[in-house]
Amino acid sequence: QLLLQESGPGLTKPSETVSLTCSVSGDPISGTSYCWGWIRQSPGKGLEWIGTIYNSEKTSYNPSLKSRVSMSVDRSKNQFSLTLRSVTPADTATYYCARLQDYYHSSGLPDHWGQGTLVLVSS
Amino acid sequence: DIVMTQSPDSLAVSLGERATINCKSSQSLFYSSNNRDYLSWFQQKVGQPPKLLIYWASTRESGVPDRFSGSGSGTDFTLTINSVQADDVAVYFCQQYKTTPQTFGQGTRVEIK
Numbered sequence: 001q002l003l004l005q006e007s008g009p010g011l012t013k014p015s016e017t018v019s020l021t022c023s024v025s026g027d028p029i030s031g032t033s034y035c036w037g038w039i040r041q042s043p044g045k046g047l048e049w050i051g052t053i054y055n056s057e058k059t060s061y062n063p064s065l066k067s068r069v070s071m072s073v074d075r076s077k078n079q080f081s082l083t084l085r086s087v088t089p090a091d092t093a094t095y096y097c098a099r100l101q102d103y104y105h106s107s108g109l110p111d112h113w114g115q116g117t118l119v120l121v122s123s
Numbered sequence: 124d125i126v127m128t129q130s131p132d133s134l135a136v137s138l139g140e141r142a143t144i145n146c147k148s149s150q151s152l153f154y155s156s157n158n159r160d161y162l163s164w165f166q167q168k169v170g171q172p173p174k175l176l177i178y179w180a181s182t183r184e185s186g187v188p189d190r191f192s193g194s195g196s197g198t199d200f201t202l203t204i205n206s207v208q209a210d211d212v213a214v215y216f217c218q219q220y221k222t223t224p225q226t227f228g229q230g231t232r233v234e235i236k
Contacts, residue, residue, distance in 0.1 A: 047173070047216060047227035062224040096172055105154055106161055107225040110218075111184070113172035 002026040004097050004114035011120050012087055018119055020082045022097030029078050030055060035102045038071070038082045039110060042093035052100060052108050053080055060107070087121045094118050125150050125219050129228035135236040142204040144231045146217035151197045152180075154221065161221035164193055164202045167230075168213045176215075177202065209235060 008020040022036070029036065037052035051061040053071045061069050068085045084091060094116040100108030126149040136142045152161045160180035165173035175184045177193035180200055190205040204211055212235060217228040 046229050047218075049225045049227075060223055064224075103161075103220070104157060106220050107223040109163060109175075109178055109220045110173075111175045111178075113174075116172055 002099065002112050004099065004112060006095060006097050006114045006117040008095065008117045008119060010118065011122065013123055014088055014121055015086055017083060017085045018087055018091075018121075020084075020095055020097075020117060020119070022080050022082075022114060024078045024080070024099075027099070029073060029080065030075055033102060035100045035108050036073070036080045037098050037100050037108060037110065038095060039098055039113075040093040040095045041116070044090075045093070048093075049107075050082065050084075050095075054102065087119075089121050092119060092121045124224055125152075125222055125226050127217055127219055127226050127228040129215075129217060129231050131231060132229070133232040133234065135234045136207045137236045138209065139206050142207050142211070142233055144202040144204075144215050144217075144233075146195075146200045146202070146228050148198045148200075148219055150222075152200075152219050152221050153197050160196050160200070161219055162193075162195070162200050163218045163220060164191075165216045165218060165227075166211075166213045167216065173216060204233070207233070207235070 003025045005023045012018045035054045038050040070083045073080045096116045097114045098110035099112040100110050128147045130145045162180040164177040167173045181193045192203045214230045
């Protein structure tokens with residue numbers, strides 16, 4: 001059974017950098033049919049795709065966040081991570097990690113989600 | 124970016140009745156090379172992450188009850204819940220995964236009347 005679990009600091013101050021990690025169990029992160037991503041949800045913006053990292057470690061980011069986002073994979077730990085720089089209160093949201101189906105000519109279909117972790121940006 | 128617009132924002136239905144949710148995309152989600160519409164539907168219950176119900180506009184995810192069905196093509200899509208159960212109380216989202224960035228509708232809340 002595939003399980004994804006996010007971890008992160010919870011509370012972050014404006015202008016700081018927040019790092020989140022997604023631990024994956026039940027499926028090797030190196031699977032060729034899948035890619036891995038982050039999606040956030042806030043009352044104001046709804047569901048917003050942040051980015052995806054592929055088996056090749058190529059990344060794709062939402063243009064609205066691209067200048068502040070990076071993602072990486074640690075295959076030895078079966079984890080992948082998100083770094084978001086220069087956060088503001090507008091980045092307050094529940095952050096979900098997800099497995100995405102890497103379909104032909106697709107930006108990826110998120111078919112399994114973690115439970116989510118709340119990131120609160122406040123001084 | 125492709126804008127996804129759902130209607131209505133909320134609806135209340137009686138147990139056993141049908142619920143219909145519409146989703147309109149600002150660009151066609153149909154790709155002629157594989158004859159597929161890159162449209163999915165998710166269900167989100169309170170305190171839970173979204174759960175995939177439907178993909179390719181009309182294919183039910185494994186384990187999803189057959190009272191859930193998806194239809195439509197191009198820019199207009201529908202999620203139908205036949206014989207609504209108490210367990211179907213949730214917010215439903217459509218999503219397009221054809222282009223980057225993938226985008227979601229604003230959600231439709233389904234309640235029991």
